[in-house]
Amino acid sequence: xxxxxxxxxxxxxxxxxxxxxxxxxxxxxxxxxxxxxxxxxxxxxxxxxxxxxxxxxxxxxxxxxxxxxxxxxxxxxxxxxxxxxxxxxxxxxxxxxxxxxxxxxxxxxxxxxxxxxxxxxxxxxxxxxxxxxxxxxxxxxxxxxxxxxxxxxxxxxxxxxxxxxxxxxxxxxxxxxxxxxxxxxxxxxxxxxxxxxxxxxxxxxxxxxxxxxxxxxxxxxxxxxxxxxxxxxxxxxxxxxxxxxxxxxxxxxxxxxxxxxxxxxxxxxxxxxxxxxxxxxxxxxxxxxxxxxxxxxxxxxxxxxxxxxxxxxxxxxxxxxxxxxxxxxxxxxxxxxxxxxxxxxxxxxxxxxxxxxxxxxxxxxxxxxxxxxxxxxxxxxxxxxxxxxxxxxxxxxxxxxxxxxxxxxxxxxxxxxxxxxxxxxxxxxxxxxxxxxxxxxxxxxxxxxxxxxxxxxxxxxxxxxxxxxxxxxxxxxxxxxxxxxxxxxxxxxxxxxxxxxxxxxxxx
Numbered sequence: 092x093x094x095x096x097x098x099x100x101x102x103x104x105x106x107x108x109x110x111x112x113x114x115x116x117x118x119x120x121x122x123x124x125x126x127x128x129x130x131x132x133x134x135x136x137x138x139x140x141x142x143x144x145x146x147x148x149x150x151x152x153x154x155x156x157x158x159x160x161x162x163x164x165x166x167x168x169x170x171x172x173x174x175x176x177x178x179x180x181x182x183x184x185x186x187x188x189x190x191x192x193x194x195x196x197x198x199x200x201x202x203x204x205x206x207x208x209x210x211x212x213x214x215x216x217x218x219x220x221x222x223x224x225x226x227x228x229x230x231x232x233x234x235x236x237x238x239x240x241x242x243x244x245x246x247x248x249x250x251x252x253x254x255x256x257x258x259x260x261x262x263x264x265x266x267x268x269x270x271x272x273x274x275x276x277x278x279x280x281x282x283x284x285x286x287x288x289x290x291x292x293x294x295x296x297x298x299x300x301x302x303x304x305x306x307x308x309x310x311x312x313x314x315x316x317x318x319x320x321x322x323x324x325x326x327x328x329x330x331x332x333x334x335x336x337x338x339x340x341x342x343x344x345x346x347x348x349x350x351x352x353x354x355x356x357x358x359x360x361x362x363x364x365x366x367x368x369x370x371x372x373x374x375x376x377x378x379x380x381x382x383x384x385x386x387x388x389x390x391x392x393x394x395x396x397x398x399x400x401x402x403x404x405x406x407x408x409x410x411x412x413x414x415x416x417x418x419x420x421x422x423x424x425x426x427x428x429x430x431x432x433x434x435x436x437x438x439x440x441x442x443x444x445x446x447x448x449x450x451x452x453x454x455x456x457x458x459x460x461x462x463x464x465x466x467x468x469x470x471x472x473x474x475x476x477x478x479x480x481x482x483x484x485x486x487x488x489x490x491x492x493x494x495x496x497x498x499x500x501x502x503x504x505x506x507x508x509x510x511x512x513x514x515x516x517x518x519x520x521x522x523x524x525x526x527x528x529x530x531x532x533x534x535x536x537x538x539x540x541x542x543x544x545x546x547x548x549x550x551x552x553x554x555x556x557x558x559x560x561x562x563x564x565x566x567x568x569x570x571x572x573x574x575x576x577x578x579x580x581x582x583x584x585x586x587x588x589x590x591x592x593x594x595x596x597x598x599x
Contacts, residue, residue, distance in 0.1 A: 147221035147228040150536060150598065153257040154227050157183030158536045160547060161230055163214025164558055164593035168586040169197030169207035176213030178232055179583040179593075180258055183538035194258065195584050196251060198234075204249050204263045205237065212236035217598035220280035220289035222307040227253030230598065231264075231291055233275025239266045246274030248293055248303075250311055262311030264291065264303055272296050279332035279599065281341025283363045288314070292343055292368070297326045297350075300343070302367055319361060319368050324350045331599065333390030333399035335360065335429040342433075343368055344401050346384040354409030354418070356384035358401065358427065360434055374401075374427060377437035382427065383409075383418060389599070391465030391474035393499040398429030400503075402476050404460030420445060421452075422459035424478055426504050440503065444480070448506025450495055451483065458482035459495075462549070464597075466535020469569045470543040473499030477546055479530030483513065485523075491515075492529030494548050496570060510569055512548070518572030519561065521553075528552030529561075534597035537565065546570040549594025554579065558593030 150158040159182045169175040177197040184192060199207040207213070216233035223229065230251045239245040245267025251258045267274035278293045288305035291313070295301040299321035303313035325347045335342045340363030349355040361368035376382040385405030393400045403425045409418035423443040428435045443460075444453040453459065462479030469475065476499070481492040493513040497504050513530075514523040523529075532549035539545070543565030553559040559579040563570040580587040 147226050147253065149228065150219050151228050152180065152230065152253040153182060154253070154255060155182075155184075157185065157540050158538055159183050159228075160534060160536050160538065161217050161219070161598040162547075162549070162560060162594060163217060163596045164580065164585065164591040165212045165215045165596060167214075167580065167591040167593060168588045169213070170199035172199065172207040172209060173588060174209040175207035175211050176215070176234065177585055178214040178217065178230070179585070180230070181538075182257060183536075183540070185539055193583055196232075196258070202259070203261050205234070205247065208238070210236045214596060215276055216278040216293075217596055218278045218280045218291070219598050220291070221253070222250060222280075222289055222291070222305055223252065223309060224288065224306050225253075227255070229253045230258055231278055231280060233278045233293065235273035235276035237267070237275070242267060242270045242272075245270060245272045246276065248275050248278060248291065250307065252309065260309075262309065264307065264311040264313055265293065265301065267295070269296070274301070277327060277330040279330045279343060281332040281343070281363070283341050283343070284365060284367045285338075285340040285363065290367070292330070292332070294327045294330065296321065298322045298347060300361060300368065300371075304367065317367060320370055322347065322359070322371070325357070326350060329387040331388045331390045331401070334363070335390070335399050335401065336362065336431055336433045337398045337429070338363070340364060344388055344390060345371070346386060346388050346403055354407060356386070356405060356409065357381055358384040358388070358403055358434075360401075362433065372433075374434045374436045376439075382436045382439060383425065385425065385460055387461065387463055389463050389465045392429075393426065393465065393474050393476065394428065394501055394503045395473050395499070396429075398431070400429050400465075401427040401434055402463050402465055403427070404463035404478065406458040406460040406482075408455070419443065419460070421454050421457035422461070422480070424460050424463060424476065426476070428503065442497065442504070442506065446506050449497065449509050450511035451480065451493070456482045456484075456490070462494075462530055462532040464533040464535050466544040467499070468496060468535060468544050468546060468565050469498070469567055470541075470565070471567075473501070475499050475535070475569065476504055477533040477535060479533055479548075481528035481531040481550075481552070483530070485513070486515065488523050489525050490552070491523040491525065491527045492531065492550060492552070494530040494533055494546070496546065498569070508569070512563065512570070512572070516572060519563075519575060520577040521559075521561070526552045532595050532597055538562075539564075541565070543567065547597065549597070551592045551595040553594075554587060555589035557587045557589055557591045558595065560594045
């Protein structure tokens with residue numbers, strides 16, 4: 092259901108881990124479900140609380156029944172302003188080729204709040220939901236570099252409203268209250284309090300959670316505004332949302348690191364409740380400690396049990412000073428199953444490129460675990476996990492990158508049937524080049540309505556880091572290179588400026 096702001100982490104140092112598939116543990120702070128599981132981001136028409144208007148189809152900005160996708164270039168050129176950032180929207184269709192129907196948004200467009208300025212980082216985070224209950228999905232855009240008055244990099248959230256003609260018209264639900272709050276660096280949506288209206292959550296400062304409760308008015312104002320306590324000496328690296336314990340309220344998951352130990356990664360969950368997100372609980376490892384986290388994450392139902400599972404990607408090796416060994420060999424992903432009691436850390440499993448069935452070999456600087464996304468790529472009812480390997484080198488080409496898809500199944504994620512793709516794969520457009528970083532971000536979305544999600548891959552290093560996208564069609568056998576397409580800034584109507592980083596962020 093969700094795809095986060097999945098991006099490659101720079102300065103990756105990847106080394107050797109011992110156990111690749113391991114069992115890890117569960118926290119105890121989650122109550123039994125009150126009703127059947129329902130992924131908030133996947134709610135279709137008619138699934139809202141009784142008495143509330145029907146929700147829009149997920150990720151459908153123009154209401155035509157097809158999913159759409161938003162992608163950003165957070166350092167892109169906007170109307171001549173370098174390093175300001177822009178967002179491109181590609182509209183799904185049964186017959187029209189992508190990106191045949193597209194639209195570009197930035198802060199210098201008429202009707203958009205603010206002004207395009209260098210360093211705004213407009214589009215650093217993207218999320219979708221029907222915030223105003225009009226039956227069309229809206230797009231929430233984060234600009235963490237935005238200056239608000241004299242408040243340097245306070246950050247801001249804007250919402251672009253969906254409608255019959257697609258996205259248009261915008262408002263500002265939230266400005267950062269303090270200097271360096273960087274509001275909008277991460278953003279998720281969901282029904283956190285279970286009242287049938289979609290809410291918005293963002294990180295305020297390094298680790299505080301700010302929640303805007305729906306419904307929203309067209310001026311951007313929310314029904315309520317609250318803050319949830321922060322963790323001391325930690326920094327949130329990514330957010331994702333989904334119903335982990337099946338109680339019908341959306342939970343929020345985050346990966347964070349300790350400020351005094353850069354490679355200390357943790358996963359935390361704010362459980363949705365009647366009054367909104369509860370204080371965060373750290374996911375434990377079942378051995379008296381905390382589960383090793385990562386830099387990015389996504390949620391989805393991999394084993395089809397009705398509970399959404401948490402998938403964290405750790406692209407950075409890290410180092411266990413107590414054991415004297417690296418924590419991840421070339422990067423890893425960890426799957427924490429959802430359950431009626433919340434994230435079941437005791438049943439968690441980790442995978443890297445040395446795991447059975449997964450293409451490639453775990454090597455230093457591979458950055459396996461970047462750009463994680465979860466979605467059903469083959470239409471069998473089980474969500475697959477797509478993993479970026481942007482540091483992958485082959486044929487003497489450094490960090491050209493790759494992406495790997497792992498299949499979901501009744502017994503959970505498996506390496507059996509895993510597929511790997513890169514720009515040297517026969518049928519994939521383009522040419523593998525040094526520092527392309529293919530796989531720096533991924534997204535799964537069914538753009539043509541056939542019940543199978545397309546695999547969308549970003550390569551933020553392509554063409555001097557101008558960035559580019561690839562779309563591989565979903566089939567009953569998973570992603571295929573047949574009729575796959577690639578395009579960059581120019582195709583979207585933007586300037587292909589170096590370091591624009593197009594394809595580093597997708598909506599979730």
